[in-house]
Amino acid sequence: xxxxxxxxxxxxxxxxxxxxxxxxxxxxxxxxxxxxxxxxxxxxxxxxxxxxxxxxxxxxxxxxxxxxxxxxxxxxxxxxxxxxxxxxxxxxxxxxxxxxxxxxxxxxxxxxxxxxxxxxxxxxxxxxxxxxxxxxxxxxxxxxxxxxxxxxxxxxxxxxxxxxxxxxxxxxxxxxxxxxxxxxxxxxxxxxxxxxxxxxxxxxxxxxxxxxxxxxxxxxxxxxxxxxxxxxxxxxxxxxxxxxxxxxxxxxxxxxxxxxxxxxxxxxxxxxxxxxxxxxxxxxxxxxxxxxxxxxxxxxxxxxxxxxxxxxxxxxxxxxxxxxxxxxxxxxxxx
Amino acid sequence: xxxxxxxxxxxxxxxxxxxxxxxxxxxxxxxxxxxxxxxxxxxxxxxxxxxxxxxxxxxxxxxxxxxxxxxxxxxxxxxxxxxxxxxxxxxxxxxxxxxxxxxxxxxxxxxxxxxxxxxxxxxxxxxxxxxxxxxxxxxxxxxxxxxxxxxxxxxxxxxxxxxxxxxxxxxxxxxxxxxxxxxxxxxxxxxxxxxxxxxxxxxxxxxxxxxxxxxxxxxxxxxxxxxxxxxxxxxxxxxxxxxxxxxxxxxxxxxxxxxxxxxxxxxxxxxxxxxxxxxxxxxxxxxxxxxxxxxxxxxxxxxxxxxxxxxxxxxxxxxxxxxxxxxxxxxxxxxxxxxxxxxxxxxxxxxxxxxxxxxxxxxxxxxxxxxxxxxxxxxxxxxxxxxxxxxxxxxxxxxxxxxxxxxxxxxxxxxxxxxxxxxxxxxxxxxxxxxxxxxxxxxxxxxxxxxxxxxxxxxxxxxxxxxxxxxxxxxxxxx
Numbered sequence: 136x137x138x139x140x141x142x143x144x145x146x147x148x149x150x151x152x153x154x155x156x157x158x159x160x161x162x163x164x165x166x167x168x169x170x171x172x173x174x175x176x177x178x179x180x181x182x183x184x185x186x187x188x189x190x191x192x193x194x195x196x197x198x199x200x201x202x203x204x205x206x207x208x209x210x211x212x213x214x215x216x217x218x219x220x221x222x223x224x225x226x227x228x229x230x231x232x233x234x235x236x237x238x239x240x241x242x243x244x245x246x247x248x249x250x251x252x253x254x255x256x257x258x259x260x261x262x263x264x265x266x267x268x269x270x271x272x273x274x275x276x277x278x279x280x281x282x283x284x285x286x287x288x289x290x291x292x293x294x295x296x297x298x299x300x301x302x303x304x305x306x307x308x309x310x311x312x313x314x315x316x317x318x319x320x321x322x323x324x325x326x327x328x329x330x331x332x333x334x335x336x337x338x339x340x341x342x343x344x345x346x347x348x349x350x351x352x353x354x355x356x357x358x359x360x361x362x363x364x365x366x367x368x369x370x371x372x373x374x375x376x377x378x379x380x381x382x383x384x385x386x387x388x389x390x391x392x393x394x395x396x397x398x399x400x401x402x403x404x405x406x407x408x409x410x411x412x413x414x415x416x417x418x419x420x421x422x423x424x425x426x427x428x429x430x431x432x433x434x435x436x437x438x439x440x441x442x443x444x445x446x447x448x449x450x451x452x453x454x455x456x457x458x459x460x461x462x463x464x465x466x467x468x469x470x
Numbered sequence: 471x472x473x474x475x476x477x478x479x480x481x482x483x484x485x486x487x488x489x490x491x492x493x494x495x496x497x498x499x500x501x502x503x504x505x506x507x508x509x510x511x512x513x514x515x516x517x518x519x520x521x522x523x524x525x526x527x528x529x530x531x532x533x534x535x536x537x538x539x540x541x542x543x544x545x546x547x548x549x550x551x552x553x554x555x556x557x558x559x560x561x562x563x564x565x566x567x568x569x570x571x572x573x574x575x576x577x578x579x580x581x582x583x584x585x586x587x588x589x590x591x592x593x594x595x596x597x598x599x600x601x602x603x604x605x606x607x608x609x610x611x612x613x614x615x616x617x618x619x620x621x622x623x624x625x626x627x628x629x630x631x632x633x634x635x636x637x638x639x640x641x642x643x644x645x646x647x648x649x650x651x652x653x654x655x656x657x658x659x660x661x662x663x664x665x666x667x668x669x670x671x672x673x674x675x676x677x678x679x680x681x682x683x684x685x686x687x688x689x690x691x692x693x694x695x696x697x698x699x700x701x702x703x704x705x706x707x708x709x710x711x712x713x714x715x716x717x718x719x720x721x722x723x724x725x726x727x728x729x730x731x732x733x734x735x736x737x738x739x740x741x742x743x744x745x746x747x748x749x750x751x752x753x754x755x756x757x758x759x760x761x762x763x764x765x766x767x768x769x770x771x772x773x774x775x776x777x778x779x780x781x782x783x784x785x786x787x788x789x790x791x792x793x794x795x796x797x798x799x800x801x802x803x804x805x806x807x808x809x810x811x812x813x814x815x816x817x818x819x820x821x822x823x824x825x826x827x828x829x830x831x832x833x834x835x836x837x838x839x840x841x842x843x844x845x846x847x848x849x850x851x852x853x854x855x856x857x858x859x860x861x862x863x864x865x866x867x868x869x870x871x872x873x874x875x876x877x878x879x880x881x882x883x884x885x886x887x888x889x890x891x892x893x894x895x896x897x898x899x900x901x902x903x904x905x906x907x908x909x910x911x912x913x914x915x916x917x918x919x920x921x922x923x924x925x926x927x928x929x930x931x932x933x934x935x936x937x938x939x940x941x942x943x944x945x946x947x948x949x
Contacts, residue, residue, distance in 0.1 A: 147724065147908075148724075180713060183576050184709075185572075185575050185576065185709045185710075185713055186709065186710055186713065187710055205578050205580065206578075208576060208577060208578045209578045211576070213572075213573065213576040215569065215572045215573055215576070216569075217569035217572070218569075219568065219569040219570035219571070219572055219573045220570065221489075221493060221570060223493055223496045223497070224493070232485070232489050233573070233577070235485050236482075236485055236574075236577040236578070236579060237577065237578065238578070277573075280573065
């Protein structure tokens with residue numbers, strides 16, 4: 136649904152986006168993460184046919200962003216970084232204006248506006264001027280504007296910023312619903328929890344380049360090492376670590392716990408439990424040590440750029456290189 | 471574009487117009503001045519006109535009153551449209567500043583639809599207010615002093631009012647495209663306000679002299695200015711320009727780099743010959759159309775000068791030229807013409823003319839620069855015509871007096887004129903992918919290349935020939 140190949144944008148001598156490539160299918164949500172000025176907004180503007188790429192190509196909903204800008208813009212709903220509402224208007228009037236711009240008939244527009252206002256709990260505020268809206272309400276209305284014409288592609292920049300937890304939840308549910316409606320969504324956000332929660336795929340962009348691309352799990356494995364598991368037993372650990380030799384590589388131990396890495400926890404963990412049961416070791420818990428997307432983000436974005444310019448793109452799990460390092464270093468000495 | 475497409479395109483633009491007009495009608499800062507200028511100001515002008523007529527008639531100068539009434543008609547029309555400048559700045563750059571432009575730019579409307587929609591929105595309310603103000607003023611005059619305007623004058627005033635509103639809005643679009651804040655746009659608006667104020671003063675003079683026919687030329691001039699500004703606006707009001715650049719800061723370093731890169735051209739290194747090959751030659755090739763245009767214009771000026779010789783005939787007789795020949799050497803020696811100093815004088819005079827032409831060209835989209843270059847050629851044609859009128863050969867005159875140094879001088883004028891024209895055109899239509907300032911700096915670099923590499927050497931040669939060779943040829947011919 137969204138296909139970018141070698142997309143670049145140069146402003147005079149400044150290269151804002153450098154050879155960005157990715158693919159977002161129908162029913163997929165891709166989070167575009169990166170620090171301010173990394174090139175996220177410029178990428179989105181190229182995908183909306185607002186800016187012309189200096190190099191590379193992109194197709195959105197089957198339309199070329201350079202040759203078919205009108206069709207591209209018709210197929211895309213955009214939530215811009217700043218909501219950009221007209222403060223003297225009322226919500227229905229505002230949405231009717233955008234409905235007209237997108238070619239909706241008055242009847243279609245009224246139905247859709249009513250449906251979306253209800254869905255986002257905005258009915259009560261209909262009579263107010265937009266200038267009287269809270270920040271969160273303005274953000275929700277801007278999101279409604281983006282969804283108004285039922286576009287197959289949505290480009291959402293910080294959709295839950297300035298929202299209270301309740302509204303943010305509402306919007307997150309709406310984005311999740313977009314996935315089930317088979318729409319392709321690009322989500323630009325600094326909220327990594329939200330990205331982890333919503334995105335099927337993450338692209339991290341730094342200095343205009345995609346430096347990491349893959350699912351959350353893939354990125355964690357790639358940047359933080361294999362899955363880290365923690366085993367707790369109901370007695371001192373004496374001899375337990377040694378009994379697992381040959382099955383797993385224990386990386387840290389405590390008085391009644393140990394941790395090990397595993398590429399294939401689904402296969403390894405039952406065998407670990409079997410061996411411990413055979414030795415009558417009372418196991419309390421065996422769980423994955425939580426590792427957040429934030430850890431990956433800080434590692435990726437904080438890391439110096441690779442000199443070959445290639446992103447660490449995860450294709451399949453089997454292709455994932457297994458760097459040793461950051462994960463082990465993060466294990467607390469005593470937990 | 472078919473009629474249906476044009477209608478669809480306009481209907482898209484009108485969505486923007488309707489929204490913006492609704493928005494304006496909710497803003498008391500726009501409504502208040504428009505209402506005052508539409509209703510109260512014309513009535514005040516009625517009163518003023520009545521009082522003024524009574525006053526001047528007491529002193530036996532009714533003509534002042536007669537001239538004042540149409541002048542006030544123009545002013546009543548002009549004041550409301552001055553609001554259109556503010557609305558246009560607010561509409562174009564204000565939306566950019568408030569970030570409400572991006573959702574619009576993300577919509578399927580084309581750049582032209584957005585431009586037309588916003589232009590109409592900025593123009594229509596003040597223009598309707600101006601028409602209403604004129605109607606109020608005329609009604610008041612009809613009721614109080616029973617004055618009715620001449621239909622032609624009324625048409626002229628309505629046309630002036632309309633075209634002036636368009637000039638201001640089109641100018642505001644150009645300004646808006648070069649700024650990212652209303653504050654900066656308001657500062658730049660002086661480039662519209664000052665010329666408009668001068669224009670109104672000029673129109674006032676014309677109206678007080680009752681030279682109403684001249685107003686047609688003013689209207690024609692304004693139409694041309696509007697066309698240029700609309701062309702610039704359409705070129706500059708596009709998504710790429712509006713959201714692709716942050717252009718409020720003056721970046722001398724980047725500006726100098728743009729100029730220097732364009733001046734050096736491709737294939738740096740290799741000294742002067744490489745620069746001529748890599749920078750000057752491509753510029754001349756790029757200027758082939760302006761060169762052709764300027765050459766044709768100068769030829770036209772010569773022909774016009776020749777034609778006007780019979781209209782403004784000089785009291786010359788063929789016999790008197792013999793006396794010129796007799797004292798030729800003596801006169802030249804007395805002037806100190808045939809000397810290095812004479813050559814330097816000719817060179818610097820020509821150079822000064824080209825510098826003035828360039829400066830005029832910068833402020834007139836290239837037009838006045840070329841017009842200035844046309845003057846000497848028109849005079850040449852005029853004198854050739856005078857020579858023909860007294861029975862001598864104009865061709866012989868041209869070959870003897872002009873051709874020896876003219877080959878170099880006219881070539882220099884054509885090249886310089888082309889560079890000036892490009893400098894002006896770069897403002898109207900910057901090269902693709904470049905900002906207005908980048909385009910202008912590149913054209914300035916082209917002008918500098920042409921001037922330094924070709925025009926100055928040509929003028930130097932021309933000056934030497936004019937001083938040391940042309941007199942010999944002239945004397946030989948006169949003999």
